[in-house]
Amino acid sequence: MSVITIERKVLEKNDVLAGQNRALLEKHGIFAINVVSSPGAGKTSLLERTLEHLAGRLSVAVIEGDVQTDFDARRVARYNVPAVQIVTAGGCHLEANLVHDALANIDLANVRLLIIENVGNLVCPSNYDLGEALKVVVASTTEGDDKPLKYPGMFRNSSVLIINKIDLLPYVNCSIAALRANALRINPSLAVFETSCTTGAGIPAWCDWLIARTGGAAV
């Protein structure tokens, strides 16, 4: 019997590919965000409002990740932006190689902002770097205010928190103050936005932040 030393990161292959994605995106001056949340938090609705608000102000491309169906890519395509659907066929998260293949189907020369909508899941996607500049975690008021404490990995790894469905606050058992405090406890450097995709509240502030991060408006 013999021992062989390996000392290699389990996800090294993903990390290498993510590095290649990042280099490709940087070469084209594209700011890429990886949007994560539990299922039903409103990622696609947020994306639709964002595209609506950014229309004519910023050129955006979208990569949609779903376990099944291309419903989300069809929703997004209505906004006349390049959208590529990745169907993971059971996979609970996007991996860098899937994004790598999706990028090959987008004309990157004309894109300033890439929005990657991950599969709805607050656990698995936190391990997989896709090559994004930062992660945006969406938590909706209907999920309660203790999600950050239950899924600290995701909140720790994200740079932005969007508290969505604030129009439902009168009807749900959720305190925005507690949700904020819990999230900032896990990650004090989180930028926090409060939005409603139904009323449109908070969408302009979020979009202004995106425009600022992409280096100013350019279509």
Added chain:
Amino acid sequence: MHELSIAQSIAEIVLQHIPVKEGVSVRSVRLTLGAMAGVVPDSLEFCFSAIAEGTPLEGAHLEIEHVPLTAHCNSCGADGEIEPTLFACGRCGGTSLHVLSGREMQVRDIEIEEHEGVR
């Protein structure tokens, strides 16, 4: 259930390190796993044994070394273990922390056996 894809990555890495010849089997795989790695050990073991079937990894034992979440506190300067659901310094309660460990997921080493005369 990303444990399946993590088990696949582990198997791929291990298979790159064992001698390419008949009669080699892997007895154990030693893995470090951080408390914040987001991996359920039981689920990983189950997936790994399923992936290993019919390969030199069949029957290999997954030895998991757990790495606690530790951090340096920017308020009081203490280094120590952190409860992942509290995310606060155990000494002063400060929440401005620089994480030192807890996200590891690494294949450390393997034990292999070579069976003579097996074809």
